[in-house]
Amino acid sequence: MIDIPGTLRRGWRELVAHIDFPLLLITMAIMAVGLATVYSATFDGNERIFSQAGNMGVALVIMWFVSRLPPQKLMSFAIPLYLLGLILLIAVFLFGIKVNGAKRWLPLGFTRIQPSEMMKIAMPLMLAWYFQKFEATLGFKHFFVACLLLIVPFALIAKQPDLGTALLVGGAGFFVIFFAGLPWKVIVGLGAAGAAAAPMLWNVLHDYQRKRILTLIDPTTDPLGAGYHIIQSTIAIGSGGTFGKGFLNGTQTHLEFIPEKHTDFIFAVYSEEWGLLGNAVLVFLYTLLIARGLIIASSAPTLFSRLLAGAVTLGFFTYAFINMGMVSGILPVVGVPLPFMSYGGTALVTLFVGIGILMSIHTHRMLVKK
């Protein structure tokens, strides 16, 4: 006799064997908020909620697959993925096509790809693998090599120019090096050198990047261009008040004052309609997500999985902080989406590959110990 309930139970158990429910619940909650906001931002124009829901479905399936790969398998991807990403970045540098004044895309005949996106995962993967390999003999030399592995792709992406992605990739790599034990002296020294070099950095920046920093200081200098985004998004946030104007009632949103309102500036839409209370809830959800990620990192069994989990988690933080910071006018405008909220399939897939990695590390830890 076939035990149908038993088979179902075992099937279900197998299906969710590598799912970490706290992580899944937190991301689902943020995504629910995100879907509602995408709906509000686009319902009177070009509706996007269904395609965003589709993106989420695809991303969840990819997360499921990644979560089932044991960390050893993930390690074997490190070098090929990194090298492929690097080659594609060089190809973009040489043959990339310009869209909106930046060379970020590589034409492949039938389609075009943005290789910097895969570097967001490949970079921490590669560095974590590298430190794991030399765990026993770790010395200054290795930190130096790790920095080189970080700087080359970072420079190629910053050169495109795509400062937002460069910061995310650079951040993810830096977090690995930091968690691997980069001496404090070096960190403080680099920080001081960076501050001293800031005026020089100013000269390297593109005109439009300088403009964005200047408009941060005084948005009224360029009210038709970059300043317009900041002026309108701060008005949206400020006028939202403590409790917000209510779902679908944001005037800034619905009178078309907010640019990029379903992508990079979605937080302005959310904040206008849900107010300070809504913001607090969202920031709390992100805090929970990061806390869960740090717990996973702290209980991870190998150096590789520790470093990777820590870096991926802080990556989510970088995304969220830079995006909310720029929309509320305390950071310059760079192209970074709000994680799990902004419309867009590619970014969502990358984020869920990260979630899948965290789940894989957490659910495989016992197997490693055995």
Next chain:
Amino acid sequence: MGDFHNPDSDLDRFRFRLGFAAIVVLLAFGLLIGRFVWLQVIQHDFYQTRAEDNRIALIPIVPNRGVITDRNGIVLARNYSAFTLEITPSRVPNLEASIDALATVIDIQPKDRKRFKRVMDEAKNFESIPIRTRLTDAEVARFAAQRYRFPGIEVKARLFRQYPLGSVASHAIGYIGRITDRDLGWIEEMEKQANYKGTDHIGKNGLEQHYEFELHGETGYEEVEIDAGGRALRSLKRIPPVSGNNLSLSLDVKLQQITEQAFGERKGALVAIDPSTGGILALVSNPTYDPNLFVDGITPDNWKELNDHPSKPMVNRAINGSYPPGSTFKPFMALAALEMGKRTANQTISDPGFFNFGNHHFRDDKKGGHGTVDMYKSIVHSCDTYYYILANDMGIDNISKFMGQLGLGQRTGIDLGKDGASETKGVLPSQEWKKQRFKKPEQQKWYAGETISIGIGQGYNSYTPIQLAQATAVIANNGVMFRPHIVRHITDAKTGEKRIIEPQPIRDLKLKPQNIEVIRRAMVGVNKEGTGARAFAGAPYESAGKTGTAQVYSLKGADYKAHSIKQELRDHALFIAYAPADKPTIALAVLVENGGFGAQSAAPIARMVMDYYLLGKLPAGAAQEDAAAVEDDNEE
């Protein structure tokens, strides 16, 4: 480094750093919350006022587009202000019903509706779109009285581009039209998005496109309060726009007009250059079209008519038509021979009226031949045999190298259209060219026999009229080549300052003066006693020229009888010339498509142009209308 190795202390340190990171995260998020409290609680009233009660809209104010005038100040492109009736579709609940109601107040034709629909499909949702342009005062008054019935519909004063001379010089001036997705890509590439807020027209070709970012000006803006319905309440601040810069051309529009009239119904092109600066004096491509048709969006009927017309009025033959140069190639060949030491001026050949190469029989135009021919005679009487032999002696790569130096088969870089994209290159044949051009190995090889007809400007040779004019100007200017340009100076609208476009020398061919003198004498001979003598009979100045006739299709040994050949298969007539011969101020190339012999149809046009330019003499029978007269064109 000992402290890198202990696994336990490694783990402790890792956890310490995790804790440190957690604190940084909390601090950063705390900072964000602090910022939110500042904006949403402390400053809430301020932002509330800005967003809820009054909404401030930034309304861009489009600058006046720069004016284009010819070398004598005659206006070629300007703006005029007119009232338009505009609809903002996003604020009109039932568009069809509103337009029906509107039609009872203002005359709205089906074509107006059609155009409105087309523009609306292309435009973004919240833009206001004209349904009628050029309202009369009576119409404005009628609408004002009934305005309350039509929310979202307004009368606006807008500037329109106008080309007062209509079709004259349209290929040089170009036109503006509504901004399309492709234009948007261009604006983004140039990082001009902010300055194009509110602008809905852009240069589409010619000078209007090449100097787009000079002509456009700086967009101003007005901060206005609008109510919840989006209606303007009052103006808070106004930053006026800065008008676009004005272009002043080297082109003489009267000369241009006379030339266009001289072409009449015939298809063709003429380019006249000031050889000492590269300034374009006339750039004619006939037939022309009326650029005013494009300003408001050309109607499909008009577009079809222009585009499908067999005479192709939209093609700028002066820079995009590529033709074999025919015998106008001979002075260049002769100069190449002198410079490369392949001939002296006095060396003679004996011309039996043909040249045999292998099994090929190359005919001379003159049956029985020209007898004993030196270089002078070869140009004056346009002896083919001389150049068959010369081409064979020089070889294709020597020819190609020298002609390339003269600018043949290369883009001249004239200031028309988008940089580099607007000009046709033509074909400067060489062994390398053939290798690139053909795929099959047997076609890639250059055969020595192919060089022979190159010598008389046939074969693969194919150049644009502007290249021929430029090459002529190089000879006229003793070997110094200038980049051809139409704009002479740009006047800054803000400061009134004139920016002269300096002549740009491209290269000095370092030609020997005695060689240039040989060619000059021979070309003067053409207009005195040779093939150009009839056209230039009685001219009070000395001119240098060369006629040419380019075969459209090969006769394969048969006689050429113009009247028995269909019009479109008849030969192209060409003529190159410069004058005064001793101190040239004008160099030109004329091409008359299917015009037959160059001496018959092309040379008289050159004579007319030079008579006007050098003597101010108007051709007999030319319409005496004032060039500045405004054609009040009625759109569509």
